[in-house]
Amino acid sequence: xxxxxxxxxxxxxxxxxxxxxxxxxxxxxxxxxxxxxxxxxxxxxxxxxxxxxxxxxxxxxxxxxxxxxxxxxxxxxxxxxxxxxxxxxxxxxxxxxxxxxxxxxxxxxxxxxxxxxxxxxxxxxxxxxxxxxxxxxxxxxxxxxxxxxxxxxxxxxxxx
Amino acid sequence: xxxxxxxxxxxxxxxxxxxxxxxxxxxxxxxxxxxxxxxxxxxxxxxxxxxxxxxxxxxxxxxxxxxxxxxxxxxxxxxxxxxxxxxxxxxxxxxxxxxxxxxxxxxxxxxxxxxxxxxxxxxxxxxxxxxxxxxxxxxxxxxxxxxxxxxxxxxxxxxxxxxxxxxxxxxxxxxxxxxxxxxxxxxxxxxxxxxxxxxxxxxxxxxxxxxxxxxxxxxxxxxxxxxxxxxxxxxxxxxxxxxxxxxxxxxxxxxxxxxxxxxxxxxxxxxxxxxxxxxxxxxxxxxxxxxxxxxxxxxxxxxxxxxxxxxxxxxxxxxxxxxxxxxxx
Numbered sequence: 001x002x003x004x005x006x007x008x009x010x011x012x013x014x015x016x017x018x019x020x021x022x023x024x025x026x027x028x029x030x031x032x033x034x035x036x037x038x039x040x041x042x043x044x045x046x047x048x049x050x051x052x053x054x055x056x057x058x059x060x061x062x063x064x065x066x067x068x069x070x071x072x073x074x075x076x077x078x079x080x081x082x083x084x085x086x087x088x089x090x091x092x093x094x095x096x097x098x099x100x101x102x103x104x105x106x107x108x109x110x111x112x113x114x115x116x117x118x119x120x121x122x123x124x125x126x127x128x129x130x131x132x133x134x135x136x137x138x139x140x141x142x143x144x145x146x147x148x149x150x151x152x153x154x155x156x157x158x159x160x
Numbered sequence: 161x162x163x164x165x166x167x168x169x170x171x172x173x174x175x176x177x178x179x180x181x182x183x184x185x186x187x188x189x190x191x192x193x194x195x196x197x198x199x200x201x202x203x204x205x206x207x208x209x210x211x212x213x214x215x216x217x218x219x220x221x222x223x224x225x226x227x228x229x230x231x232x233x234x235x236x237x238x239x240x241x242x243x244x245x246x247x248x249x250x251x252x253x254x255x256x257x258x259x260x261x262x263x264x265x266x267x268x269x270x271x272x273x274x275x276x277x278x279x280x281x282x283x284x285x286x287x288x289x290x291x292x293x294x295x296x297x298x299x300x301x302x303x304x305x306x307x308x309x310x311x312x313x314x315x316x317x318x319x320x321x322x323x324x325x326x327x328x329x330x331x332x333x334x335x336x337x338x339x340x341x342x343x344x345x346x347x348x349x350x351x352x353x354x355x356x357x358x359x360x361x362x363x364x365x366x367x368x369x370x371x372x373x374x375x376x377x378x379x380x381x382x383x384x385x386x387x388x389x390x391x392x393x394x395x396x397x398x399x400x401x402x403x404x405x406x407x408x409x410x411x412x413x414x415x416x417x418x419x420x421x422x423x424x425x426x427x428x429x430x431x432x433x434x435x436x437x438x439x440x441x442x443x444x445x446x447x448x449x450x451x452x453x454x455x456x457x458x459x460x461x462x463x464x465x466x467x468x469x470x471x472x473x474x475x476x477x478x479x480x481x482x483x484x485x486x487x488x489x
Contacts, residue, residue, distance in 0.1 A: 040342070041306035041363055066184040078258075080184040082177055082293035082301045085308075096298065096305050101340075102367025105299030107310040108280070110287055 003029035004050065005043070026050070041099050042077065048095065049074045063087040123152050163437030164385040165270035166317040166357065166449055169228070170279045170374070173259040173302045173311035177291040181303040182237065182258055190240025193260050197253065198244065200289045201282070206246050213241040222458035228266070233258050251278055258303050259311075261286070268449065270381065272314050272374040299366060309366030314374045316381045317346065319437075321356040321430050322391035323384070332384055340364050341380055355426040355433075355452065360384065392438065407435035414481050419474045425455050425481070443485055451484050
C-alpha cells in the first residue's frame with residue numbers, strides 16, 4: 001500500500017489520531033509520519049479532511065467567486081480565494097477550531113483608510129436620516145435615502 | 161544566549177483580497193500580484209533586489225534556499241514566483257508562493273521582536289496602498305486554512321549539541337508541544353549531519369496576538385538554551401579532556417582537511433560552534449554562523465563561479481572554511 005500522504009513511498013506505519021472523539025486511521029510512510037508526529041497543522045487538517053471524504057461527508061458547496069467546490073478543498077486542503085471562506089464558513093469554522101484550538105482572531109488588523117472611514121460615517125448619517133424619515137412617514141424621502149444608502153454599500157455587506 | 165540561539169525569523173502569510181489563491185490564479189493574475197507588490201514597495205528606504213524564479217539557474221535557486229530566503233514551495237510553481245530581497249538579506253518577500261506573499265524577516269541571535277518589527281514594516285508599507293484578504297473572525301485569510309489569523313510563524317534556530325548527545329531531544333520536543341510549539345531538525349537527515357540545529361516555532365496562528373506568539377517562542381527558546389547550558393557544563397565537568405578533544409579535533413580537521421563533504425562538514429561545524437560559544441577557539445560564533453551557509457553545496461559552487469565535480473566542490477569547500485576561520489570573517 002502506498003503512503004496516503006505523499007502517494008509515493010510505501011506505507012509502513014498505521015497512524016490513528018483521535019480528535020474530538022473522532023478517530024482517523026491513515027497508512028503512512030516513515031517520512032510522512034514524522035510530519036504528523038511534529039504536529040504539523042497542515043498534515044492534521046489533511047488527515048481530518050481525508051477521513052471526512054472517506055465517510056462521504058462532502059457537502060455540496062461551490063464558491064460563487066472562484067468556482068472551488070468543497071470536494072476540491074477536501075482533496076487539496078487549499079482554498080481557491082478569500083470568498084471560499086464565506087462560501088464554506090459553516091464547514092470551515094469547526095475544522096479551523098479543531099486544528100487551531102480557537103476560532104477568533106486576536107492579532108493585528110488592517111488599517112481603516114480615510115476613505116473607508118468617511119464612507120462608514122456617511123452610511124451612519126444616511127441610516128439615521130432614513131429611520132427619521134420612516135418615523136415621520138415621509139416614505140418618498142425614506143426611499144430616496146435607501147437608494148443613496150444602497151449605492152454606498154456593496155451587496156454582500158447589505159445582506160449582513 | 162546567542163551562543164545557543166543562532167537566529168530568529170518571522171514569516172507573515174498574506175493574500176490580496178481581489179486575487180484568487182494559488183490553486184485558482186491565472187498567469188496574468190500572478191503577474192499582477194508581482195507588479196502591485198513591487199509598485200507598493202518601490203519607496204522603501206533600503207536597496208532591494210527583485211529575483212524572478214523563471215529562467216534562474218538551478219544553483220542560484222538552491223543558494224537562495226540555503227540562505228532561507230526562499231522556500232522549496234516557491235519552486236513548485238515557477239509561474240510568477242519571485243522574491244524581493246533586501247541588500248543585507250535580512251528581509252525577503254516571496255511572491256506567488258502558497259500564498260500571494262510570504263514576508264520574511266531574519267535577525268542573527270535571539271531577536272524575534274526585531275524580526276517581527278521588520279516584517280510588520282513591510283506589511284504596513286503594503287497595507288497603506290493595498291488590501292489584504294481579512295475576516296474579522298478568522299483574521300488574515302490564507303490559501304491553507306491552518307495559517308489564518310495572524311498568518312505568522314515565529315521561529316528560532318537553536319544549536320543543541322549536548323541535549324542531542326545526552327538524548328534529551330524527546331523531552332525537549334514534549335516541552336515544546338506542551339506550549340503549542342513545534343521543534344524540528346533542519347539541514348537534511350540525521351541529527352549529527354544536521355549540525356545539531358533545530359528550529360522551534362509556533363504551530364497555531366489564530367486566536368493569539370503576534371506578541372503572544374513571539375513571546376511564547378522566545379521564552380521556550382530561552383528555556384531550552386538554559387537546559388543546553390546545563391548539559392554543556394555537565395559534559396565539561398564529567399570529561400573535560402574528552403570535551404576538548406572533540407572540539408580541537410574538529411577544529412584541526414576544519415583547518416587542515418583538503419576535501420570534505422557537506423555532511424562531514426556539518427558534524428565538525430557543530431563542534432566548532434560549540435567550541436566558539438565556550439570561548440575555547442580563536443573563532444567567533446559569528447564566523448561559525450557565516451560558515452554554516454557559506455559551506456553549503458550551492459554556496460560552494462557559487463563561490464567557485466564554475467561548475468565543479470563533486471570531489472572538486474568538496475575540495476573547494478575546505479578552502480572556504482580555512483579562509484573564514486583564519487581570516488576571521
